[in-house]
Amino acid sequence: MNSEKKIETAASAGKRKKPITAQDLMNAAVKLLDSHRSVSSLSLREIARAAGIAPNSFYRHFRDVDDLAVALIDQAGRSLRGVIREARQRLSLERSAIRTSVEAFMEQLDAEQKTLHILLREMSIGSPAFRQAVDRELRFFEDELCEELTRMAKVTGHATYEPALASKAITRLVFTMGAAAADLPPEERGQIIDETVVMIKMIMEGAQSLAKRAAEK
Amino acid sequence: MNSEKKIETAASAGKRKKPITAQDLMNAAVKLLDSHRSVSSLSLREIARAAGIAPNSFYRHFRDVDDLAVALIDQAGRSLRGVIREARQRLSLERSAIRTSVEAFMEQLDAEQKTLHILLREMSIGSPAFRQAVDRELRFFEDELCEELTRMAKVTGHATYEPALASKAITRLVFTMGAAAADLPPEERGQIIDETVVMIKMIMEGAQSLAKRAAEK
DNA sequence: TTTTGCACTATACACTTGTATATACACACG
DNA sequence: CGTGTGTATATACAAGTGTATAGTGCAAAA
Structure with missing residues (x-):
């Protein structure tokens, strides 16, 4: 059977008005990533099939599977x-x-689009563009947090030792714990949330304590 | 060209005494993972080719590519x-x-076998068996650290608030920072090491401070 | 010696993959 | 009425995939 089979049938059997959006493709891809597949194991044809379009139509929306993956990360971050x-x-x-x-972070794990799930899983894998997108989101998070920490310092009088570093630590920790929580049934996530909260308090307490010590000298 | 090509030549051109070890296959796989490919994107044939054996010989050593990946993780952890x-x-x-x-951890990043690299990158991806193997290693790390923390408490008198949690936080942080360092040229790793050290100190300082506060009440 | 078992190879098959090429259909503008 | 232009399609091809089947050669056991 060297030539093509006839059937590459649409997954969504319904009679659709033709035009398919990039978002449709992204949704199809997300569905395929449900279990524990990495983006890099998705084929263009597979995604097209799941979206119910011909393989070549994929190119109308994305250059690459990688390109789609980056779009997914952006969406997750946004x-x-x-x-x-x-x-x-x-x-x-x-x-x-x-x-x-x-809690807000963890709730986002099973938001309609489970893109955060994907971001957390694939953080350190994938194309340069992909990881760059992930890094961007991490930095966003860090920066907002850092601002918040220094603002808080002025209000409460508790200065933070190296606010940028503390923010980075907290951010990475939240993301890692989120990745761990992502694979858990939601009823077990409560514990992870509690743990994460305590961890963050340790860091903040430590950073403030170190600040005091530095000031005393 | 429906039938097979003739050449699936050995990568290692040398005239080898026949028997190939499982380790040889693992080495070949690691080489293929050099840049930023995920294990799940490696094909059995590709690995066999890189090891210089026929595709089918792969089965003599591993059931699967997944099987090999788990072996890699075990080796990394060991x-x-x-x-x-x-x-x-x-x-x-x-x-x-x-x-x-x-420092020891980070040095291990470019040890002869760069398996730690792989472990860090693929922590939260891959087959259940794979992630189970990774979890095992994380827990090892945590446990040893926790023991150390409580032992230290007795010596210095500085108790740690929730040693198990502090250990978990530190472990996750080190692994995450390691993953970040892994993609960096070695000369930029110094900064990551410094950052990580400070982060850990924050956590330990915070955990001790919280312990004191809890004791005072 | 013959036999048996093991490690490896060669060939083949059915299938998927990315993409090149060509084509059909709808709609806007002259 | 064309006539593009954009979006979808089908067909095809070369290459790659996992694995079934059938060897080949060599060392130890009989």
Whole structure:
């Protein structure tokens, strides 16, 4: 059977108005990544098949599978930033800022599009462009956090030792713990959240304590 | 061209005494992973080709590519544990225990077999067996560290707040920072090491400070 | 010696992959 | 009415994939 088979049938059997969006392709790709496949193991044909289009139509929307992957990361980052910013606004006084943010982060894990899931899993793998996209999101997170830390310092009087470093530590920790939580059934995530919160408090406490010590000298 | 090509030539051109070891295959796989490919994108044939054997001979040594990947992780963990344990023994008094360990960890990044590299990159991806193997190694690390922390508490009198959690935080942080360092030219790793050391100190300082606060109440 | 077992190879098959080429259909503008 | 232009399609090809089947050659056991 050297020539093509006839059937590369659409997954979505419905009669669709023709035009397919880039987002449709991204959704199809995300569905394929459900279990534990890496983006780099997805084939262009597979994605096209899942989206119900001909293989070649893929090129109308993305240059590459890599290109699509980068788009996925951007999307993950954008919506994550939104969620965190929102969490920070409803920073009511009855709950700790830390806990609120961590919870928002973890909730985002099974948001409609599970792109955060993907970002966390594939952080350190994939094309240069891919990792660059991930790094961008990490830095976003760090910067916002760092700002917050220094602002907080002025209000409470508790200075932070090296706010940029503390932010980096917290960010990496949250992302790593998020990756661990991602593979867990949601009912076991509570523990991870608690652990993460305590870890963050350790870092902040430590950074403040080191700041005091440095000031005393 | 429907039938096979004739040449699937050995990569290692030398005239070898026939028997190839599982380790040879693992080495070949590692070489292929040099740049930034994920294990899941390696094909059995590719590995066999790189090792200079026929595709089918692969099965004499591993069931799967996945199977080989798990073996790689085990090897990475084994040698990492060795290195860290060794570092702890030459824990001379002139250098901090933290810095010595972190340096040992980072040095292991470009050890002969760069398997640690792979472990760090693919931590949260791959087959269940694969991630289980990674988790095993993480826990090893955590446990040894936790023991050390409580032992230290008795000597110095500085108790640690939740030693298990602090160990987990430190472990995850070191691994994440290691993953970041892995993609860097060795001359830029110094900074990462410094950062990591400070981060760890923050955590330990914080955990001790929290312990004191808890005791005072 | 013959036999048996093992490590490896060669060939083949059915299948998937990325992409080149050509083509069909819809809609906007002259 | 064309006539593009953009978006989808089908067909095809060369290459790569996992693996089934059938050897080949060589060392130890009989």
